[in-house]
Amino acid sequence: MNDFCSQGPPTEFSSQFIDFVPLATESVPLAQARGRVVAELLASPEALPPFARSLMDGYAVQAADTLGCSESTPALLNVVGEIAAGASGRTLGLGPGQAIRIWTGGELPKEADAVVMVEHTRLAGQDAVAVFRPVAPADNMVQAGEDCAPGALLFEAGHRLRVQDLGLLAGLGIATVQVFCRPRVAILSTGDELVPPDQTPPPGKIRNVNSITLAALVEEAGGLPLPCGICPDDFDRMLALCTEALDQADMLLLSGGSSLGRRDFTRQVLAAIPGSTILVPGVSVHPGKPAILARQGNKALFGLPGHAASALVGFLCFVRPLLRLYMGQGPSLGLPTVRAITGQPIFSMVGREEYVRVRLTPQGDGAPPLATPVAGKTGLLGPLVRAHGLLPIGRDVGGLDEGMDATVLLLP
Amino acid sequence: MNDFCSQGPPTEFSSQFIDFVPLATESVPLAQARGRVVAELLASPEALPPFARSLMDGYAVQAADTLGCSESTPALLNVVGEIAAGASGRTLGLGPGQAIRIWTGGELPKEADAVVMVEHTRLAGQDAVAVFRPVAPADNMVQAGEDCAPGALLFEAGHRLRVQDLGLLAGLGIATVQVFCRPRVAILSTGDELVPPDQTPPPGKIRNVNSITLAALVEEAGGLPLPCGICPDDFDRMLALCTEALDQADMLLLSGGSSLGRRDFTRQVLAAIPGSTILVPGVSVHPGKPAILARQGNKALFGLPGHAASALVGFLCFVRPLLRLYMGQGPSLGLPTVRAITGQPIFSMVGREEYVRVRLTPQGDGAPPLATPVAGKTGLLGPLVRAHGLLPIGRDVGGLDEGMDATVLLLP
Numbered sequence: 001m002n003d004f005c006s007q008g009p010p011t012e013f014s015s016q017f018i019d020f021v022p023l024a025t026e027s028v029p030l031a032q033a034r035g036r037v038v039a040e041l042l043a044s045p046e047a048l049p050p051f052a053r054s055l056m057d058g059y060a061v062q063a064a065d066t067l068g069c070s071e072s073t074p075a076l077l078n079v080v081g082e083i084a085a086g087a088s089g090r091t092l093g094l095g096p097g098q099a100i101r102i103w104t105g106g107e108l109p110k111e112a113d114a115v116v117m118v119e120h121t122r123l124a125g126q127d128a129v130a131v132f133r134p135v136a137p138a139d140n141m142v143q144a145g146e147d148c149a150p151g152a153l154l155f156e157a158g159h160r161l162r163v164q165d166l167g168l169l170a171g172l173g174i175a176t177v178q179v180f181c182r183p184r185v186a187i188l189s190t191g192d193e194l195v196p197p198d199q200t201p202p203p204g205k206i207r208n209v210n211s212i213t214l215a216a217l218v219e220e221a222g223g224l225p226l227p228c229g230i231c232p233d234d235f236d237r238m239l240a241l242c243t244e245a246l247d248q249a250d251m252l253l254l255s256g257g258s259s260l261g262r263r264d265f266t267r268q269v270l271a272a273i274p275g276s277t278i279l280v281p282g283v284s285v286h287p288g289k290p291a292i293l294a295r296q297g298n299k300a301l302f303g304l305p306g307h308a309a310s311a312l313v314g315f316l317c318f319v320r321p322l323l324r325l326y327m328g329q330g331p332s333l334g335l336p337t338v339r340a341i342t343g344q345p346i347f348s349m350v351g352r353e354e355y356v357r358v359r360l361t362p363q364g365d366g367a368p369p370l371a372t373p374v375a376g377k378t379g380l381l382g383p384l385v386r387a388h389g390l391l392p393i394g395r396d397v398g399g400l401d402e403g404m405d406a407t408v409l410l411l412p
Numbered sequence: 413m414n415d416f417c418s419q420g421p422p423t424e425f426s427s428q429f430i431d432f433v434p435l436a437t438e439s440v441p442l443a444q445a446r447g448r449v450v451a452e453l454l455a456s457p458e459a460l461p462p463f464a465r466s467l468m469d470g471y472a473v474q475a476a477d478t479l480g481c482s483e484s485t486p487a488l489l490n491v492v493g494e495i496a497a498g499a500s501g502r503t504l505g506l507g508p509g510q511a512i513r514i515w516t517g518g519e520l521p522k523e524a525d526a527v528v529m530v531e532h533t534r535l536a537g538q539d540a541v542a543v544f545r546p547v548a549p550a551d552n553m554v555q556a557g558e559d560c561a562p563g564a565l566l567f568e569a570g571h572r573l574r575v576q577d578l579g580l581l582a583g584l585g586i587a588t589v590q591v592f593c594r595p596r597v598a599i600l601s602t603g604d605e606l607v608p609p610d611q612t613p614p615p616g617k618i619r620n621v622n623s624i625t626l627a628a629l630v631e632e633a634g635g636l637p638l639p640c641g642i643c644p645d646d647f648d649r650m651l652a653l654c655t656e657a658l659d660q661a662d663m664l665l666l667s668g669g670s671s672l673g674r675r676d677f678t679r680q681v682l683a684a685i686p687g688s689t690i691l692v693p694g695v696s697v698h699p700g701k702p703a704i705l706a707r708q709g710n711k712a713l714f715g716l717p718g719h720a721a722s723a724l725v726g727f728l729c730f731v732r733p734l735l736r737l738y739m740g741q742g743p744s745l746g747l748p749t750v751r752a753i754t755g756q757p758i759f760s761m762v763g764r765e766e767y768v769r770v771r772l773t774p775q776g777d778g779a780p781p782l783a784t785p786v787a788g789k790t791g792l793l794g795p796l797v798r799a800h801g802l803l804p805i806g807r808d809v810g811g812l813d814e815g816m817d818a819t820v821l822l823l824p
Contacts, residue, residue, distance in 0.1 A: 030609065031639075034628045048793075049618055055719075055791060085645070085674070086605025088616030104674065105605045105718065107616045147792040154797075162823060163632065164796040167625040167720045171618070171793060175610040193498025193517045197442065198587040204500030204519045206461055206583070213579040216446045220575065227443075233497070306517065307467075308579045336748060339778060366751060366817050379467060380559040381460075381583060384576040385566075405778050411574060 016279045017322055017331040020298055023181040023250060030166050035222060036179035037328045038161060042154040047145035048171045051090065052108040056140040059099040059121060059129055060089065060112035066134040074122070074130035083107065099129055108141060115140035148172060158328045180328040183223040186245035187214045190238060190256035190266070191306060194230045209308040209381070210255040217315045220412045221323045221334075223251075238269045242301070246273065250299055250326060253319065256306040263292070266303040270294040276301060291318050307379030313355050313390065316409070335409045338389070343370035346400045348393040357387035358408055371408055387411065428691045429734055429743045432710055435593040435662060442578050447634060448591035449740045450573060454566040459557035460583050463502065464520040468552040471511040471533060471541055472501065472524035478546040486534070486542035495519065511541055520553060527552035560584060570740045592740040595635040598657035599626045602650060602668035602678070603718055606642045621720040621793070622667040629727045632824045633735045633746075635663075645674070650681045654713075658685065662711055662738060665731065668718040675704070678715040682706040688713060703730050719791030725767050725802065728821070747821040750801070755782035758812045760805040769799035770820055783820055799823065 025039035054060065061077060069075035077099035083089040085105035094100055094111040102108065102115060117140060120133035148154070148168060155165065161177070169177060187210070194208040195201045208230050215225035228245050231238050238254075246252050254266055263282070271278050273296060280293040291314045292303030300322055304311040321331040340360060348354045357376075360369040371391055376383030389408040393400065400406060437451035466472065473489060481487035489511035495501040495518035506512055506523040514520065514527060529552060532545035560566070560580060567577065573589070581589060599622070606620040607613045620642050627637035640657050643650050650666075658664050666678055675694070683690050685708060692705040703726045704715030712734055716723040733743040752772055760766045769788075772781040783803055788795030801820040805812065812818060 030624050031627060034631065050613065051615070053618075055789070083616075085603060086616050088614075090615060105603065105618070142789060142792065146789070147794045162797075163625050163628040164721070164724060164793055164799075164823065166628055167621045167724065168793045168797050170609040170621045170624040171720065173609060173612065173619060191497060191517065197582040197585060200585065201462065202500075203463070203502060204495075204498050206465075206517070207585060209579045209582045212442050212582040213575050215443060216575040216578055219446065308583065309576070312576060312579065339751075339780070366819075368751070377467070377554060377558070380554065381576055381580045382559045385580050387576075407778075411576065 014321065014331055016293060017325055019279075019295070020300060020322060020325055022328045023183060023326045025178050026181050027176045027178050029176050030170055030174075033161050033166055033169075033177050033179060034163060036161055036177070036182075037222075038155045038157055038159045039178045039180050039328060040157050042169075042174070042177070044148045044150055044152045044154055044172055045174070046172060047150050048148040048168070049142055049144060049146070051088075051144050052112075053142050054083075054102045054104055054106045054108060054115045054140065055142060056115050056117045057103050058118045058140065059116045059131070060094060060102045060106075060108050061099050061114055061116055061131070061135065062094065062096055062112065063114040063135050063137045063139065065097060066114075066116060066131050069131050069134050071132045074124075074132040075134075076124060077129050077131060079127050079129050083109075099131075113137040158330075160329065180326070183218075183250040183323050183326040184226055184248065185218045185223045185251045185253060185323070186226045186228050186249035187211055187218070187253045188228040188231055188238075188241060188245060188255070190231045190233065190254060192233050194256075196230065210304070210306070210311050213308055213312055214253050214255065214304075214315060217312065217320070217412070218253075218323070221320050222327055223323050233265065235265070235269060235272075239272050242269060243273050246296060246299055246301070251319075251322070252299070252301045253304060253315075254302065255304040255311045263303070267292055270301050270303060273301065293318070305379075309381050309384045310379055312384065316390070316412075317355065333409060335412065337407050337409055339368045340371035340391075340406050340408045341368050342391075342400050342402055342404045342406055343372035345402050346373055346391065346393065348397060348399045350398050351395060353395045354393045355390040355409075356393060357383050358389055358391045359386060360388040360408065368405075371406055384411070426733065426743055428705060429737055431691075431707070432712060432734060432737055434740045435595060435738045437590050438593050439588045439590050441588050442582055442586075445573050445578055445581075445589050445591060446575060448573055448589070448594075449634075450567045450569055450571045451590045451592050451740060452569050454581075454586070454589070456560045456562055456564045456566055456584055457586070458584060459562050460560040460580070461554055461556060461558070463500075463556050464524075465554050466495075466514045466516055466518045466520060466527045466552065467554060468527050468529045469515050470530045470552065471528045471543070472506060472514045472518075472520050473511050473526055473528055473543070473547065474506065474508055474524065475526040475547050475549045475551065477509060478526075478528060478543050481543050481546050483544045486536075486544040487546075488536060489541050489543060491539050491541050495521075511543075525549040570742075572741065592738070595662040595735050595738040596638055596660065597630045597635045597663045597665060597735070598638045598640050598661035599623055599630070599665045600640040600643055600650075600653060600657060600667070601718075602643045602645060602666060603674075604645045606668075608642065622716070622718070622723050625720050625724055626665050626667065626716075626727060629724065629732070629824070630665075630735070633732050634739055635735050645677065647677070647681060647684075651684050654681060655685050658708060658711055658713070663731075663734070664711070664713045665716055665727075666714065667716040667723045674718070675715070679704055682713050682715060685713065705730070717791075721793050721796045722791055724796065728802070728824075729767065745821060747824065749819050749821055751780045752783035752803075752818050752820045753780050754803075754812050754814055754816045754818055755784035757814050758785055758803065758805065760809060760811045762810050763807060765807045766805045767802040767821075768805060769795050770801055770803045771798060772800040772820065780817075783818055796823070
């Protein structure tokens with residue numbers, strides 16, 4: 001029985017992922033932390049804002065003094081001081097019947113509990129102001145700690161930092177943050193038939209596409225690609241190159257060997273790497289097979305198909321989840337999804353998981369888009385270029401009828 | 413009448429955008445082209461693949477020779493040669509009744525029109541093979557140009573390059589691509605109340621958050637942030653800093669001046685910059701106001717609010733669309749959206765466009781998620797950290813009832 005018959009489903013892969021652990025962590029400044037994954041629970045070291053601030057240009061007051069005032073019967077308050085933006089009002093006194101001129105961002109006096117907008121006032125002589133619209137306590141100001149209380153939980157380990165998260169950390173004075181390291185991924189294309197993309201292939205040869213696409217996929221997933229070029233189908237050279245590449249990397253992607261013979265060859269190379277163990281010899285996923293997984297300690301070694309489109313789908317299904325695990329997130333696909341309606345019947349082979357390339361056509365009235373398969377053989381890039389996403393069909397499902405609900409994974 | 417009363421809707425901004433044009437273009441290698449926007453129509457210079465290739469390990473044949481064969485009555489073919497992966501079969505002859513051993517990726521002989529998988533064959537002596545499953549023409553092979561025909565339209569100007577696009581270009585030998593330049597965006601935070609994020613603010617002062625958040629937003633949108641630090645509320649210094657920053661940049665973001673007085677000040681500075689014209693003195697969008705737009709030639713000058721959360725929303729609504737225009741895309745928001753159902757009534761003020769921070773809660777059975785507003789004043793970061801997206805409510809709408817369809821912009 002050859003391996004094509006014993007290919008396991010992709011769940012075999014994910015079950016092997018539990019033996020891998022997240023990478024080491026490092027400290028990065030906020031300016032480089034967007035998209036990075038927090039490595040430890042973060043709590044707020046202080047209150048944000050650190051003091052009560054005015055949100056408006058106007059007058060700091062005691063709200064009770066404005067009760068019931070109106071255009072015709074304004075509240076008349078004595079102006080006893082002024083607080084500029086960035087100036088501290090905490091030492092200024094404010095008694096009943098008094099107001100202090102304050103600018104947006106200014107620190108309120110302790111006794112003030114609201115700010116009257118300047119638009120709702122009129123000057124009434126040298127040191128007095130007429131307020132003609134009442135305010136409630138806390139109006140037009142933020143309390144100390146209203147944005148974030150001291151000790152509040154900010155982010156748990158595994159949280160991916162977005163722009164607003166960086167803003168909150170900056171406001172709290174957390175200028176560097178401990179995050180999981182970016183996985184270094186060595187990428188080696190194998191095959192006697194390959195020449196670099198900038199060369200004109202002689203008869204029988206083609207250009208190496210996977211070095212470009214796999215590097216871009218690694219980068220998109222948050223990893224650091226280490227392109228290692230092309231290796232011919234030579235056992236000793238491939239073994240030496242792989243062993244050397246793994247020294248510098250957390251993961252190795254070997255593409256090529258889509259065929260029976262070449263696949264055995266790839267597996268033999270992966271098995272011969274010092275300290276390596278084959279975990280999964282192949283999976284029945286279409287496209288994307290044959291994908292081989294081996295490990296050397298916590299380093300993952302993937303054998304991906306040679307066809308660029310198949311390698312791309314294989315990467316999204318198997319490699320990307322492990323990169324996410326390395327970075328402290330769950331080993332999920334992590335791709336954005338959209339709900340869609342199948343625009344025509346979609347066939348699939350029972351016994352293998354399929355990722356059908358689909359185009360999405362918007363429909364009116366807020367209805368989900370129509371998903372229609374893109375024609376073309378699975379190894380080709382053109383159909384993937386015309387596709388918006390992949391529609392996964394389970395191993396035990398023979399296909400989908402027209403008009404059915406479906407979830408489409410958007411291609412990154 | 414002060415400017416708060418004369419604020420236009422954000423459409424005023426977009427209508428001003430038509431006076432701006434895309435930036436210059438540059439040539440980048442494929443390895444750096446992911447996410448970049450194509451600057452000119454690209455057509456295929458050649459066929460991909462350049463020749464008919466085998467997709468399987470097996471035998472190149474004339475399909476007619478396998479017609480009607482089966483396990484019990486196999487077709488017997490003479491094996492007249494072998495083609496390895498990367499080897500050219502174009503000079504090999506293949507007559508009726510003949511087969512040539514071929515490996516995945518090998519170039520088919522001219523006379524072959526199909527490949528039989530090795531799994532569907534048995535060796536029958538030294539130079540013969542028994543085929544026990546018929547193939548149709550084009551089975552298990554790709555034709556020359558089947559992935560991409562010579563002269564085929566690849567991408568139009570304005571197309572943002574994805575991973576599979578890079579793969580197609582690499583396969584066709586297009587090793588560099590002409591793309592629109594990344595906009596250089598100078599970022600200046602203004603205000604006497606600001607200290608850098610790594611300092612402990614003295615009484616009345618707060619940390620500068622916008623330098624971090626706006627730089628991250630620029631980067632996310634595909635631009636190059638040029639952080640220029642903090643400028644106190646000093647007309648001459650601000651004018652000098654802005655003028656200098658614009659020398660190196662395609663766009664200037666000035667944050668601060670959320671108040672009446674400060675806003676006038678910002679506008680005066682922007683108006684005083686040599687060659688500058690104020691296009692829009694403010695907009696009635698909540699949060700995000702006051703956002704000012706000026707221009708100096710094709711350079712855009714934005715005055716954004718000082719509150720980090722408001723500046724962030726203002727950036728997404730006004731700045732990001734113009735960055736997209738600079739990069740050859742339409743001046744649209746360009747944010748991913750999800751359909752959601754309002755989880756409770758959402759109030760909004762008629763006469764201003766609102767972007768309500770919402771949290772999304774998944775529902776079962778493939779139903780859209782529930783969108784519920786996140787409580788908290790609009791200038792605060794905490795609520796934005798707890799939010800998944802923004803729910804836009806139009807200027808003429810007083811709010812949304814519970815259970816209504818809504819489109820939510822996902823925060824990047």
